[in-house]
Amino acid sequence: LREGKDKTIKTISSVAEMQARADRIRQSAKRIVLVPTMGFLHEGHLALIRSGRSLGDVLVVSIFVNPTQFGPGEDLEKYPRNMERDFALAAQESVDIVFSPDAGDLYGQGFETFVALQRLPMHLCGLSRPNHFRGVATVVAKLFNVVQPHVAVFGEKDFQQLQVVRRMVKDLNFSIAIIGHPTVREPDGLAMSSRNCYLSSPQRRSAVSLYLALQGAQQQVEKGIRKASELISSAEELIRSYADTDIDYVAVCDPETLEGVDTIHRPVLMALAVRVGKTRLIDNMILTPR
Ligand code: AMP
Numbered sequence: 001l002r003e004g005k006d007k008t009i010k011t012i013s014s015v016a017e018m019q020a021r022a023d024r025i026r027q028s029a030k031r032i033v034l035v036p037t038m039g040f041l042h043e044g045h046l047a048l049i050r051s052g053r054s055l056g057d058v059l060v061v062s063i064f065v066n067p068t069q070f071g072p073g074e075d076l077e078k079y080p081r082n083m084e085r086d087f088a089l090a091a092q093e094s095v096d097i098v099f100s101p102d103a104g105d106l107y108g109q110g111f112e113t114f115v116a117l118q119r120l121p122m123h124l125c126g127l128s129r130p131n132h133f134r135g136v137a138t139v140v141a142k143l144f145n146v147v148q149p150h151v152a153v154f155g156e157k158d159f160q161q162l163q164v165v166r167r168m169v170k171d172l173n174f175s176i177a178i179i180g181h182p183t184v185r186e187p188d189g190l191a192m193s194s195r196n197c198y199l200s201s202p203q204r205r206s207a208v209s210l211y212l213a214l215q216g217a218q219q220q221v222e223k224g225i226r227k228a229s230e231l232i233s234s235a236e237e238l239i240r241s242y243a244d245t246d247i248d249y250v251a252v253c254d255p256e257t258l259e260g261v262d263t264i265h266r267p268v269l270m271a272l273a274v275r276v277g278k279t280r281l282i283d284n285m286i287l288t289p290r
Contacts, residue, residue: 009091011098015105015146021097022148031056034149036140039063039100040080041089044184044192048153049093051181055151061090062143063100068107068114069135080197099147106142114138115172117164123258124160124271125282128248136161137168144174152176157183157191159271159284160258183283185211191283198279206242207276213238213250214285217270221287226264228252231287239274248273248280255286264289 012018025032033056035048045061052059063086070076083100090098114134120126121133144152154162166178184192189211190204199207213235220231235250253260255269264287271284 009087009095009098011087011100013100013102013105015101018097018099018101019146019148022146025058026148030058031150032058032060032148034060034062034143034147034152036062036064036143036152036154038065038079038194039086040082040194040197041086042192042194042196044155044157046089046093047184048155048181049090049095051179052151052153053094055153055179056149058096059094060097060099060147060149061095062147063098064103064106064139064143066135066139067103068138069132071129071131074129075195075198080194099143101146106139106146115141115168117167117171120160120164120167120258123253123260124249124251125273126160128273133160133164137164140165141168141172141174144176149176151179153179153181155183156180157193157283159255159269163256163258189215191281193281195279195281199276203244203277203279206245207279207281209239209242209245210272210274210281210283213272214270214283217252218285218287221264221289224290226289228260228262228264228268231264231270235270235272239272244277246275248275252287 033052035052037045049061065079067076087098115137116134117137126133154165156162162180169176169178188208190207216238217231217235231252232250236247239245239247250272252268252270261268267286267288269284270287273282
């Protein structure tokens with residue numbers, strides 16, 4: 001047990017212990033809030049945690065770098081980790097429980113059941129990261145069954161992930177409210193991410209191009225530009241003007257289905273993924289015509 005600002009934080013790594021504790025909390029008619037993370041906490045995570053505080057009685061933050069959502073050649077092994085710091089930050093935010101399972105405990109021997117969506121992963125990041133959203137949906141379903149939250153908070157920074165989770169909750173009848181939290185940004189607009197620590201200083205300067213491209217698109221939409229192809233071309237041009245950037249995709253799509261949109265008559269999602277050096281960054285913004 002560690003002393004937090006105004007309460008004691010409990011750290012649990014055993015899946016069985018977490019599930020038993022969740023059972024007891026539910027029996028005492030308390031509401032459980034879950035904020036799932038992969039750790040290396042930053043202000044984006046902390047904003048989700050703070051908003052989660054008011055949504056229930058027992059606030060659980062999970063820290064788990066989920067192997068099934070990483071593809072071959074991705075950064076699973078070198079994904080940044082700092083458990084001690086994460087526990088300290090969670091304690092400061094008066095988190096009740098930090099749940100940090102081992103991969104071997106969460107995915108037991110002989111594991112073979114996955115949750116896979118049919119359509120949402122056929123867009124955006126799903127195209128360059130096959131099986132990523134199958135890993136995400138599977139681990140989120142598992143965390144839901146172990147932590148048994150009434151409410152779970154996810155960031156809009158990972159917009160496709162948020163929609164995948166919302167869809168899965170509806171399709172599999174999870175009785176859990178999914179709350180989306182707006183993207184938290186650095187002062188220059190770069191979306192906060194655990195992966196930003198990979199960036200060198202020149203790369204960090206190029207990384208702001210994602211946000212500037214989105215902001216530029218919003219301004220164009222406000223000026224009356226309605227063709228998605230035009231917005232995409234200018235966004236791509238802006239990003240390419242920054243050193244060491246390599247665009248994976250820039251897309252304009254329906255915020256619900258993530259299907260491409262050609263002409264903008266209503267709010268649409270602009271989403272993009274860009275490699276800055278070797279670091280793949282994503283960002284998105286809802287573009288709203290006047
Ligand atoms: P991660 O640890 O990157 O898997 O993120 C855990 C949760 O925090 C996910 O729901 C993310 O969408 C959310 N998140 C990460 N970065 C941000 C950010 N800059 N603003 C808002 N939410 C974020």
